[in-house]
Amino acid sequence: MLKAVGKQENLYEAVASEIREAILNGSLKMGDTLPNETELARQLAVSRPVIREALRYLQAQGLIKINRGTKGGAMVGRIDHLFLLESMADLIRLRQLTVDHLVQVRQFIEPEVFRLAAANATDEDLIDLENILDESYYEVNPDEKRDLTGQFHREVGRACGNPIYAALINRILDFTLAFVSTLKPTHLILHKDEDHRIILEALKNRDPDLAWKLALEHVNQINNQMKALETAWLTMAKEEKAGNG
Protein backbone atom coordinates (compact mmCIF):
# COMPACT_ATOMS: atom_id res chain seq x y z
CA MET A 1 0.00 0.00 0.00
CA LEU A 2 1.47 3.28 -1.10
CA LYS A 3 1.49 6.36 1.02
CA ALA A 4 -0.05 9.38 -0.66
CA VAL A 5 2.84 11.67 -1.46
CA GLY A 6 1.64 15.22 -1.17
CA LYS A 7 2.80 17.28 -4.11
CA GLN A 8 6.47 17.90 -3.76
CA GLU A 9 7.68 20.83 -1.82
CA ASN A 10 9.33 23.85 -3.40
CA LEU A 11 12.66 24.99 -2.06
CA TYR A 12 11.28 28.21 -0.63
CA GLU A 13 8.69 26.14 1.25
CA ALA A 14 11.40 23.94 2.70
CA VAL A 15 13.40 26.95 3.81
CA ALA A 16 10.33 28.62 5.32
CA SER A 17 9.43 25.43 7.17
CA GLU A 18 12.95 25.11 8.49
CA ILE A 19 12.87 28.61 9.94
CA ARG A 20 9.30 28.31 11.19
CA GLU A 21 10.13 25.11 13.07
CA ALA A 22 13.14 26.81 14.64
CA ILE A 23 10.88 29.60 15.85
CA LEU A 24 8.09 27.34 17.08
CA ASN A 25 10.32 24.89 18.95
CA GLY A 26 12.06 27.75 20.68
CA SER A 27 15.56 27.65 19.22
CA LEU A 28 14.85 31.08 17.78
CA LYS A 29 13.27 33.39 20.31
CA MET A 30 11.40 36.63 19.81
CA GLY A 31 13.83 39.44 19.01
CA ASP A 32 16.57 37.17 17.68
CA THR A 33 17.94 38.02 14.26
CA LEU A 34 18.58 35.43 11.58
CA PRO A 35 21.84 35.24 9.63
CA ASN A 36 21.92 37.52 6.60
CA GLU A 37 20.56 36.37 3.26
CA THR A 38 23.83 35.31 1.67
CA GLU A 39 24.85 33.43 4.79
CA LEU A 40 21.47 31.65 4.94
CA ALA A 41 21.82 30.80 1.27
CA ARG A 42 25.25 29.29 1.94
CA GLN A 43 24.12 27.33 5.02
CA LEU A 44 21.00 25.91 3.40
CA ALA A 45 22.70 25.44 0.03
CA VAL A 46 20.14 27.34 -2.01
CA SER A 47 20.26 30.59 -3.95
CA ARG A 48 19.54 33.98 -2.46
CA PRO A 49 16.26 34.54 -4.35
CA VAL A 50 14.92 31.37 -2.74
CA ILE A 51 15.89 32.67 0.69
CA ARG A 52 14.26 35.97 -0.09
CA GLU A 53 10.98 34.34 -1.16
CA ALA A 54 10.95 32.26 2.02
CA LEU A 55 11.54 35.37 4.13
CA ARG A 56 8.76 37.24 2.33
CA TYR A 57 6.46 34.33 3.03
CA LEU A 58 7.29 34.32 6.74
CA GLN A 59 7.05 38.09 6.83
CA ALA A 60 3.55 37.95 5.39
CA GLN A 61 2.60 35.54 8.15
CA GLY A 62 3.96 37.95 10.71
CA LEU A 63 6.63 35.62 12.05
CA ILE A 64 9.54 37.87 11.14
CA LYS A 65 10.21 41.52 10.52
CA ILE A 66 12.88 42.65 8.04
CA ASN A 67 15.05 45.75 8.32
CA ARG A 68 17.67 47.18 5.97
CA GLY A 69 21.18 48.34 6.60
CA THR A 70 23.83 47.48 9.15
CA LYS A 71 22.39 45.57 12.11
CA GLY A 72 19.36 44.96 9.92
CA GLY A 73 18.13 41.62 8.70
CA ALA A 74 15.24 39.31 9.59
CA MET A 75 14.12 39.49 13.21
CA VAL A 76 11.75 37.10 14.93
CA GLY A 77 8.57 38.96 15.85
CA ARG A 78 5.53 38.36 18.03
CA ILE A 79 4.04 34.97 17.31
CA ASP A 80 0.91 35.47 19.37
CA HIS A 81 -1.44 35.75 16.46
CA LEU A 82 -0.04 32.69 14.75
CA PHE A 83 -3.03 30.62 15.69
CA LEU A 84 -5.20 32.54 13.30
CA LEU A 85 -2.98 31.76 10.35
CA GLU A 86 -2.93 28.68 8.22
CA SER A 87 -0.79 26.55 10.47
CA MET A 88 -3.38 25.46 13.00
CA ALA A 89 -2.80 21.81 12.13
CA ASP A 90 0.96 22.26 12.59
CA LEU A 91 0.35 23.73 16.01
CA ILE A 92 -1.71 20.76 17.09
CA ARG A 93 1.15 18.56 16.03
CA LEU A 94 3.57 20.66 18.00
CA ARG A 95 1.32 20.35 21.06
CA GLN A 96 0.84 24.10 21.23
CA LEU A 97 -2.87 23.81 20.60
CA THR A 98 -5.25 21.04 21.59
CA VAL A 99 -8.62 19.91 20.37
CA ASP A 100 -10.01 21.12 23.69
CA HIS A 101 -8.98 24.66 22.87
CA LEU A 102 -10.78 24.53 19.59
CA VAL A 103 -13.84 22.87 21.03
CA GLN A 104 -14.05 25.52 23.72
CA VAL A 105 -14.00 28.37 21.24
CA ARG A 106 -16.46 26.71 18.93
CA GLN A 107 -18.91 25.98 21.70
CA PHE A 108 -18.90 29.63 22.68
CA ILE A 109 -18.84 31.30 19.28
CA GLU A 110 -21.11 29.22 17.07
CA PRO A 111 -24.36 29.50 19.03
CA GLU A 112 -23.89 33.26 19.12
CA VAL A 113 -23.30 33.32 15.37
CA PHE A 114 -26.48 31.34 14.76
CA ARG A 115 -28.35 33.71 17.04
CA LEU A 116 -27.13 36.67 15.00
CA ALA A 117 -27.97 34.88 11.78
CA ALA A 118 -31.56 34.36 12.91
CA ALA A 119 -31.81 38.12 13.35
CA ASN A 120 -29.79 39.33 10.37
CA ALA A 121 -29.91 36.76 7.57
CA THR A 122 -31.51 37.98 4.35
CA ASP A 123 -34.10 35.93 2.47
CA GLU A 124 -31.46 35.14 -0.14
CA ASP A 125 -29.20 33.78 2.58
CA LEU A 126 -31.96 31.45 3.75
CA ILE A 127 -32.53 30.20 0.21
CA ASP A 128 -28.81 29.57 -0.19
CA LEU A 129 -28.81 27.58 3.03
CA GLU A 130 -31.75 25.51 1.90
CA ASN A 131 -30.00 24.78 -1.39
CA ILE A 132 -26.91 23.57 0.43
CA LEU A 133 -28.98 21.17 2.51
CA ASP A 134 -30.77 19.86 -0.57
CA GLU A 135 -27.49 19.31 -2.35
CA SER A 136 -26.06 17.58 0.68
CA TYR A 137 -29.11 15.31 0.92
CA TYR A 138 -28.49 13.83 -2.53
CA GLU A 139 -24.70 13.64 -2.22
CA VAL A 140 -23.33 10.12 -1.78
CA ASN A 141 -19.54 10.71 -1.66
CA PRO A 142 -18.72 10.98 2.07
CA ASP A 143 -15.93 13.52 1.56
CA GLU A 144 -18.11 15.74 -0.62
CA LYS A 145 -20.95 15.42 1.85
CA ARG A 146 -18.69 16.46 4.68
CA ASP A 147 -17.59 19.51 2.72
CA LEU A 148 -21.21 20.46 2.03
CA THR A 149 -22.33 20.16 5.62
CA GLY A 150 -19.31 22.27 6.59
CA GLN A 151 -20.44 24.71 3.93
CA PHE A 152 -23.70 25.13 5.81
CA HIS A 153 -21.83 26.44 8.84
CA ARG A 154 -19.71 28.74 6.70
CA GLU A 155 -22.77 30.17 5.02
CA VAL A 156 -24.43 30.83 8.36
CA GLY A 157 -21.24 32.58 9.45
CA ARG A 158 -21.44 34.79 6.38
CA ALA A 159 -25.14 35.41 6.91
CA CYS A 160 -24.71 36.52 10.51
CA GLY A 161 -23.59 39.90 9.20
CA ASN A 162 -20.21 40.20 10.89
CA PRO A 163 -17.22 39.34 8.69
CA ILE A 164 -14.99 38.74 11.70
CA TYR A 165 -17.22 35.94 12.92
CA ALA A 166 -17.42 34.63 9.36
CA ALA A 167 -13.64 34.53 9.18
CA LEU A 168 -13.33 32.85 12.55
CA ILE A 169 -15.90 30.20 11.68
CA ASN A 170 -14.11 29.55 8.41
CA ARG A 171 -10.79 29.05 10.18
CA ILE A 172 -12.33 26.71 12.71
CA LEU A 173 -13.96 24.62 10.00
CA ASP A 174 -10.79 24.54 7.93
CA PHE A 175 -8.99 23.12 10.89
CA THR A 176 -11.75 20.71 11.82
CA LEU A 177 -11.82 19.25 8.33
CA ALA A 178 -8.03 19.06 8.19
CA PHE A 179 -7.93 17.27 11.51
CA VAL A 180 -10.65 14.81 10.55
CA SER A 181 -9.08 14.07 7.18
CA THR A 182 -5.67 13.28 8.65
CA LEU A 183 -7.36 10.51 10.65
CA LYS A 184 -9.31 9.40 7.59
CA PRO A 185 -12.35 7.85 9.28
CA THR A 186 -14.07 7.84 5.94
CA HIS A 187 -17.47 6.81 7.17
CA LEU A 188 -17.74 9.34 9.95
CA ILE A 189 -20.13 12.17 9.23
CA LEU A 190 -19.80 14.76 11.91
CA HIS A 191 -22.83 16.79 10.98
CA LYS A 192 -26.35 15.43 10.97
CA ASP A 193 -28.58 16.60 8.15
CA GLU A 194 -31.67 16.61 10.37
CA ASP A 195 -30.00 18.95 12.86
CA HIS A 196 -29.32 21.40 10.08
CA ARG A 197 -32.91 21.22 8.83
CA ILE A 198 -34.29 22.02 12.26
CA ILE A 199 -31.84 24.86 12.75
CA LEU A 200 -32.73 26.30 9.36
CA GLU A 201 -36.38 26.30 10.42
CA ALA A 202 -35.47 28.34 13.48
CA LEU A 203 -33.60 30.80 11.27
CA LYS A 204 -36.58 31.07 8.93
CA ASN A 205 -38.87 31.73 11.88
CA ARG A 206 -36.49 34.48 13.01
CA ASP A 207 -36.19 32.87 16.42
CA PRO A 208 -32.74 33.84 17.72
CA ASP A 209 -33.06 32.12 21.08
CA LEU A 210 -34.18 28.83 19.61
CA ALA A 211 -31.43 29.03 17.00
CA TRP A 212 -28.93 29.61 19.78
CA LYS A 213 -30.18 26.61 21.76
CA LEU A 214 -30.29 24.24 18.79
CA ALA A 215 -26.85 25.35 17.61
CA LEU A 216 -25.42 24.75 21.05
CA GLU A 217 -26.75 21.20 21.13
CA HIS A 218 -25.55 20.57 17.59
CA VAL A 219 -22.07 21.91 18.27
CA ASN A 220 -21.86 19.96 21.51
CA GLN A 221 -22.55 16.79 19.63
CA ILE A 222 -19.90 17.56 17.02
CA ASN A 223 -17.43 18.43 19.76
CA ASN A 224 -18.02 15.14 21.53
CA GLN A 225 -17.24 13.31 18.32
CA MET A 226 -14.10 15.41 17.88
CA LYS A 227 -12.91 14.53 21.35
CA ALA A 228 -13.66 10.85 20.83
CA LEU A 229 -11.70 11.05 17.60
CA GLU A 230 -8.78 12.63 19.40
CA THR A 231 -8.82 9.95 22.08
CA ALA A 232 -8.85 7.23 19.45
CA TRP A 233 -5.99 8.94 17.68
CA LEU A 234 -3.89 9.25 20.81
CA THR A 235 -4.52 5.59 21.70
CA MET A 236 -3.57 4.56 18.20
CA ALA A 237 -0.42 6.65 18.33
CA LYS A 238 0.55 5.11 21.67
CA GLU A 239 0.04 1.55 20.45
CA GLU A 240 2.00 2.29 17.32
CA LYS A 241 4.83 3.61 19.44
CA ALA A 242 4.74 0.52 21.71
CA GLY A 243 4.74 -1.69 18.63
CA ASN A 244 7.82 0.02 17.24
CA GLY A 245 9.74 -0.03 20.53
Place this chain on the structure above:
Amino acid sequence: MLKAVGKQENLYEAVASEIREAILNGSLKMGDTLPNETELARQLAVSRPVIREALRYLQAQGLIKINRGTKGGAMVGRIDHLFLLESMADLIRLRQLTVDHLVQVRQFIEPEVFRLAAANATDEDLIDLENILDESYYEVNPDEKRDLTGQFHREVGRACGNPIYAALINRILDFTLAFVSTLKPTHLILHKDEDHRIILEALKNRDPDLAWKLALEHVNQINNQMKALETAWLTMAKEEKAGNG
Protein backbone atom coordinates in the same frame (compact mmCIF):
# COMPACT_ATOMS: atom_id res chain seq x y z
CA MET B 1 3.08 71.51 9.77
CA LEU B 2 4.63 68.47 8.19
CA LYS B 3 2.77 65.32 7.42
CA ALA B 4 4.33 62.22 8.95
CA VAL B 5 5.76 60.26 6.05
CA GLY B 6 5.46 56.58 6.83
CA LYS B 7 8.62 54.77 5.81
CA GLN B 8 8.69 54.39 2.11
CA GLU B 9 7.20 51.39 0.41
CA ASN B 10 9.27 48.70 -1.25
CA LEU B 11 8.49 47.69 -4.80
CA TYR B 12 7.22 44.24 -3.86
CA GLU B 13 4.86 45.93 -1.38
CA ALA B 14 3.55 48.24 -4.06
CA VAL B 15 2.95 45.31 -6.39
CA ALA B 16 1.24 43.29 -3.66
CA SER B 17 -0.97 46.27 -2.78
CA GLU B 18 -1.88 46.75 -6.41
CA ILE B 19 -3.04 43.16 -6.74
CA ARG B 20 -4.72 43.11 -3.35
CA GLU B 21 -6.74 46.20 -4.21
CA ALA B 22 -7.82 44.60 -7.46
CA ILE B 23 -9.05 41.58 -5.54
CA LEU B 24 -10.75 43.53 -2.78
CA ASN B 25 -12.55 45.98 -5.04
CA GLY B 26 -13.84 43.15 -7.16
CA SER B 27 -12.01 43.62 -10.46
CA LEU B 28 -10.38 40.26 -9.80
CA LYS B 29 -12.86 37.65 -8.67
CA MET B 30 -12.32 34.33 -6.98
CA GLY B 31 -11.02 31.77 -9.47
CA ASP B 32 -9.60 34.34 -11.88
CA THR B 33 -5.98 33.87 -12.88
CA LEU B 34 -3.49 36.71 -13.01
CA PRO B 35 -1.21 37.31 -16.01
CA ASN B 36 1.99 35.30 -15.89
CA GLU B 37 5.04 36.59 -14.09
CA THR B 38 6.90 38.01 -17.08
CA GLU B 39 3.74 39.73 -18.29
CA LEU B 40 3.08 41.20 -14.84
CA ALA B 41 6.70 42.36 -14.71
CA ARG B 42 6.26 44.07 -18.07
CA GLN B 43 2.93 45.71 -17.17
CA LEU B 44 4.08 46.97 -13.78
CA ALA B 45 7.57 47.82 -15.03
CA VAL B 46 9.50 45.88 -12.42
CA SER B 47 11.68 42.79 -12.57
CA ARG B 48 10.39 39.25 -12.25
CA PRO B 49 11.93 38.56 -8.81
CA VAL B 50 9.96 41.51 -7.45
CA ILE B 51 6.77 40.08 -8.89
CA ARG B 52 7.60 36.70 -7.38
CA GLU B 53 8.18 38.17 -3.93
CA ALA B 54 4.87 40.00 -4.12
CA LEU B 55 3.10 36.81 -5.16
CA ARG B 56 4.73 34.86 -2.33
CA TYR B 57 3.53 37.53 0.05
CA LEU B 58 -0.04 37.32 -1.19
CA GLN B 59 0.14 33.54 -1.22
CA ALA B 60 1.18 33.50 2.42
CA GLN B 61 -1.85 35.63 3.20
CA GLY B 62 -4.05 33.14 1.40
CA LEU B 63 -5.25 35.56 -1.26
CA ILE B 64 -3.86 33.62 -4.19
CA LYS B 65 -2.83 30.09 -5.04
CA ILE B 66 0.02 29.36 -7.45
CA ASN B 67 0.29 26.44 -9.86
CA ARG B 68 3.04 25.44 -12.24
CA GLY B 69 2.96 24.57 -15.89
CA THR B 70 0.63 25.39 -18.75
CA LYS B 71 -2.64 26.85 -17.50
CA GLY B 72 -0.83 27.41 -14.24
CA GLY B 73 -0.13 30.75 -12.64
CA ALA B 74 -1.55 32.74 -9.76
CA MET B 75 -5.24 32.20 -9.07
CA VAL B 76 -7.41 34.26 -6.76
CA GLY B 77 -8.52 32.10 -3.84
CA ARG B 78 -11.08 32.31 -1.05
CA ILE B 79 -10.79 35.59 0.76
CA ASP B 80 -13.13 34.74 3.62
CA HIS B 81 -10.44 34.51 6.25
CA LEU B 82 -8.82 37.74 5.20
CA PHE B 83 -10.16 39.59 8.19
CA LEU B 84 -7.91 37.66 10.49
CA LEU B 85 -4.81 38.75 8.65
CA GLU B 86 -2.94 41.97 9.00
CA SER B 87 -5.05 44.08 6.69
CA MET B 88 -7.91 44.87 9.08
CA ALA B 89 -7.20 48.57 8.79
CA ASP B 90 -7.26 48.32 4.99
CA LEU B 91 -10.62 46.63 5.18
CA ILE B 92 -12.09 49.39 7.29
CA ARG B 93 -10.89 51.83 4.70
CA LEU B 94 -12.50 49.76 1.96
CA ARG B 95 -15.78 49.76 3.88
CA GLN B 96 -15.74 45.97 4.13
CA LEU B 97 -15.50 46.08 7.88
CA THR B 98 -16.90 48.67 10.24
CA VAL B 99 -16.08 49.68 13.77
CA ASP B 100 -19.45 48.23 14.75
CA HIS B 101 -18.32 44.78 13.63
CA LEU B 102 -15.25 44.99 15.76
CA VAL B 103 -17.08 46.41 18.73
CA GLN B 104 -19.64 43.63 18.54
CA VAL B 105 -17.01 40.90 18.62
CA ARG B 106 -15.04 42.54 21.36
CA GLN B 107 -18.10 42.99 23.53
CA PHE B 108 -18.87 39.31 23.25
CA ILE B 109 -15.38 37.82 23.47
CA GLU B 110 -13.55 39.87 26.05
CA PRO B 111 -15.80 39.33 29.05
CA GLU B 112 -15.64 35.59 28.40
CA VAL B 113 -11.85 35.76 28.20
CA PHE B 114 -11.68 37.60 31.52
CA ARG B 115 -14.01 35.01 33.03
CA LEU B 116 -11.69 32.23 31.89
CA ALA B 117 -8.68 34.13 33.14
CA ALA B 118 -10.21 34.39 36.62
CA ALA B 119 -10.46 30.63 36.63
CA ASN B 120 -7.21 29.69 34.90
CA ALA B 121 -4.58 32.37 35.42
CA THR B 122 -1.48 31.24 37.29
CA ASP B 123 0.01 33.25 40.14
CA GLU B 124 2.83 34.32 37.84
CA ASP B 125 0.28 35.65 35.38
CA LEU B 126 -1.30 37.76 38.09
CA ILE B 127 2.08 39.15 39.10
CA ASP B 128 2.82 40.01 35.47
CA LEU B 129 -0.49 41.82 35.23
CA GLU B 130 0.22 43.79 38.39
CA ASN B 131 3.62 44.78 37.02
CA ILE B 132 2.06 46.05 33.81
CA LEU B 133 -0.36 48.24 35.75
CA ASP B 134 2.44 49.60 37.93
CA GLU B 135 4.53 50.41 34.88
CA SER B 136 1.56 52.07 33.21
CA TYR B 137 0.89 54.17 36.32
CA TYR B 138 4.30 55.83 36.13
CA GLU B 139 4.36 56.22 32.35
CA VAL B 140 3.88 59.78 31.10
CA ASN B 141 4.19 59.40 27.32
CA PRO B 142 0.58 58.97 26.07
CA ASP B 143 1.52 56.58 23.26
CA GLU B 144 3.58 54.39 25.56
CA LYS B 145 0.81 54.43 28.12
CA ARG B 146 -1.72 53.36 25.54
CA ASP B 147 0.53 50.48 24.51
CA LEU B 148 0.89 49.39 28.12
CA THR B 149 -2.82 49.44 28.88
CA GLY B 150 -3.34 47.45 25.71
CA GLN B 151 -0.66 45.09 26.97
CA PHE B 152 -2.86 44.40 30.01
CA HIS B 153 -5.60 43.03 27.77
CA ARG B 154 -3.12 40.96 25.77
CA GLU B 155 -1.70 39.46 28.92
CA VAL B 156 -5.15 38.54 30.20
CA GLY B 157 -5.80 36.91 26.82
CA ARG B 158 -2.66 34.86 27.23
CA ALA B 159 -3.52 34.00 30.82
CA CYS B 160 -6.99 32.73 29.95
CA GLY B 161 -5.41 29.48 28.83
CA ASN B 162 -6.71 29.29 25.27
CA PRO B 163 -4.26 30.41 22.58
CA ILE B 164 -7.05 30.98 20.08
CA TYR B 165 -8.65 33.59 22.29
CA ALA B 166 -5.21 35.08 22.94
CA ALA B 167 -4.65 35.39 19.21
CA LEU B 168 -8.05 36.90 18.62
CA ILE B 169 -7.59 39.47 21.39
CA ASN B 170 -4.20 40.38 19.99
CA ARG B 171 -5.65 40.96 16.53
CA ILE B 172 -8.46 43.07 17.91
CA LEU B 173 -6.06 45.22 19.91
CA ASP B 174 -3.67 45.57 16.98
CA PHE B 175 -6.50 46.92 14.97
CA THR B 176 -7.85 49.15 17.71
CA LEU B 177 -4.47 50.78 18.20
CA ALA B 178 -3.96 51.16 14.45
CA PHE B 179 -7.35 52.79 14.08
CA VAL B 180 -6.80 55.15 16.99
CA SER B 181 -3.32 56.12 15.83
CA THR B 182 -4.50 57.01 12.31
CA LEU B 183 -6.78 59.57 13.92
CA LYS B 184 -3.99 60.70 16.22
CA PRO B 185 -6.08 62.04 19.10
CA THR B 186 -2.96 62.14 21.19
CA HIS B 187 -4.63 62.96 24.45
CA LEU B 188 -7.25 60.26 24.35
CA ILE B 189 -6.60 57.34 26.66
CA LEU B 190 -9.11 54.64 25.95
CA HIS B 191 -8.36 52.49 28.97
CA LYS B 192 -8.82 53.66 32.52
CA ASP B 193 -6.18 52.51 34.97
CA GLU B 194 -8.70 52.25 37.81
CA ASP B 195 -10.87 49.86 35.80
CA HIS B 196 -7.90 47.59 35.30
CA ARG B 197 -7.03 47.66 39.01
CA ILE B 198 -10.54 46.62 39.98
CA ILE B 199 -10.61 43.88 37.36
CA LEU B 200 -7.26 42.57 38.54
CA GLU B 201 -8.67 42.31 42.05
CA ALA B 202 -11.51 40.15 40.74
CA LEU B 203 -8.98 37.92 38.99
CA LYS B 204 -6.94 37.62 42.17
CA ASN B 205 -10.05 36.67 44.11
CA ARG B 206 -10.79 34.01 41.50
CA ASP B 207 -14.22 35.47 40.92
CA PRO B 208 -15.13 34.62 37.30
CA ASP B 209 -18.61 36.15 37.35
CA LEU B 210 -17.43 39.45 38.78
CA ALA B 211 -14.53 39.51 36.32
CA TRP B 212 -17.03 38.95 33.51
CA LYS B 213 -19.27 41.77 34.69
CA LEU B 214 -16.46 44.26 35.20
CA ALA B 215 -14.87 43.40 31.87
CA LEU B 216 -18.19 43.92 30.11
CA GLU B 217 -18.60 47.38 31.60
CA HIS B 218 -14.99 48.25 30.80
CA VAL B 219 -15.24 47.08 27.21
CA ASN B 220 -18.55 48.87 26.75
CA GLN B 221 -16.91 52.08 27.78
CA ILE B 222 -14.01 51.58 25.38
CA ASN B 223 -16.42 50.72 22.62
CA ASN B 224 -18.43 53.88 23.15
CA GLN B 225 -15.26 55.91 22.79
CA MET B 226 -14.38 54.00 19.63
CA LYS B 227 -17.77 54.76 18.11
CA ALA B 228 -17.52 58.43 19.08
CA LEU B 229 -14.11 58.49 17.47
CA GLU B 230 -15.50 56.97 14.29
CA THR B 231 -18.34 59.48 14.17
CA ALA B 232 -15.90 62.35 14.61
CA TRP B 233 -13.74 60.87 11.87
CA LEU B 234 -16.62 60.50 9.43
CA THR B 235 -17.80 64.06 10.10
CA MET B 236 -14.29 65.34 9.59
CA ALA B 237 -13.94 63.40 6.35
CA LYS B 238 -17.25 64.77 5.10
CA GLU B 239 -16.33 68.36 5.89
CA GLU B 240 -12.97 67.92 4.24
CA LYS B 241 -14.70 66.63 1.15
CA ALA B 242 -17.16 69.56 1.14
CA GLY B 243 -14.25 71.94 1.55
CA ASN B 244 -12.44 70.51 -1.47
CA GLY B 245 -15.54 70.42 -3.71
Place this chain on the structure above:
DNA sequence: CCCTGTTTTTTTGGTTGACAAATACTAGCA
Protein backbone atom coordinates in the same frame (compact mmCIF):
# COMPACT_ATOMS: atom_id res chain seq x y z
C1' DC C 1 35.88 67.10 25.28
C1' DC C 2 31.73 67.26 22.67
C1' DC C 3 29.14 68.02 18.83
C1' DT C 4 28.48 67.67 13.75
C1' DG C 5 28.93 66.40 9.26
C1' DT C 6 31.24 62.87 6.14
C1' DT C 7 32.83 58.41 4.80
C1' DT C 8 32.81 53.47 5.12
C1' DT C 9 30.76 49.10 5.79
C1' DT C 10 27.03 45.97 6.20
C1' DT C 11 22.71 44.42 4.74
C1' DT C 12 18.54 44.27 2.14
C1' DG C 13 16.45 45.94 -2.40
C1' DG C 14 16.33 45.29 -7.29
C1' DT C 15 17.87 43.93 -12.19
C1' DT C 16 19.18 40.89 -15.91
C1' DG C 17 19.63 36.66 -18.30
C1' DA C 18 19.78 32.01 -18.48
C1' DC C 19 18.28 27.21 -17.75
C1' DA C 20 15.44 23.36 -15.26
C1' DA C 21 11.12 21.18 -14.13
C1' DA C 22 6.27 20.55 -14.21
C1' DT C 23 1.91 20.59 -16.56
C1' DA C 24 -1.59 20.62 -20.28
C1' DC C 25 -2.36 20.22 -24.85
C1' DT C 26 -1.61 17.98 -29.46
C1' DA C 27 -0.34 15.16 -33.08
C1' DG C 28 0.85 10.69 -34.43
C1' DC C 29 0.67 5.79 -34.14
C1' DA C 30 -1.11 1.19 -33.10
Place this chain on the structure above:
DNA sequence: TGCTAGTATTTGTCAACCAAAAAAACAGGG
Protein backbone atom coordinates in the same frame (compact mmCIF):
# COMPACT_ATOMS: atom_id res chain seq x y z
C1' DT D 1 -10.42 4.42 -30.20
C1' DG D 2 -6.80 4.78 -26.88
C1' DC D 3 -2.21 5.35 -25.76
C1' DT D 4 2.37 7.77 -26.29
C1' DA D 5 5.72 11.02 -27.30
C1' DG D 6 6.54 15.56 -28.18
C1' DT D 7 5.78 20.65 -27.62
C1' DA D 8 4.47 24.98 -25.74
C1' DT D 9 3.70 27.47 -21.58
C1' DT D 10 4.58 28.73 -17.01
C1' DT D 11 6.68 28.60 -12.58
C1' DG D 12 11.13 27.22 -10.18
C1' DT D 13 16.02 28.00 -9.52
C1' DC D 14 20.46 29.82 -10.22
C1' DA D 15 24.30 33.27 -10.85
C1' DA D 16 26.40 37.72 -10.82
C1' DC D 17 25.88 42.39 -10.43
C1' DC D 18 24.71 47.13 -8.82
C1' DA D 19 21.65 50.45 -5.94
C1' DA D 20 19.96 52.23 -1.68
C1' DA D 21 19.41 52.49 3.18
C1' DA D 22 21.10 52.49 7.83
C1' DA D 23 24.35 52.21 11.35
C1' DA D 24 28.99 52.59 12.74
C1' DA D 25 33.47 54.67 12.31
C1' DC D 26 35.85 58.70 11.40
C1' DA D 27 37.28 63.43 10.88
C1' DG D 28 37.06 68.36 11.81
C1' DG D 29 35.79 72.44 14.30
C1' DG D 30 33.89 74.56 18.42
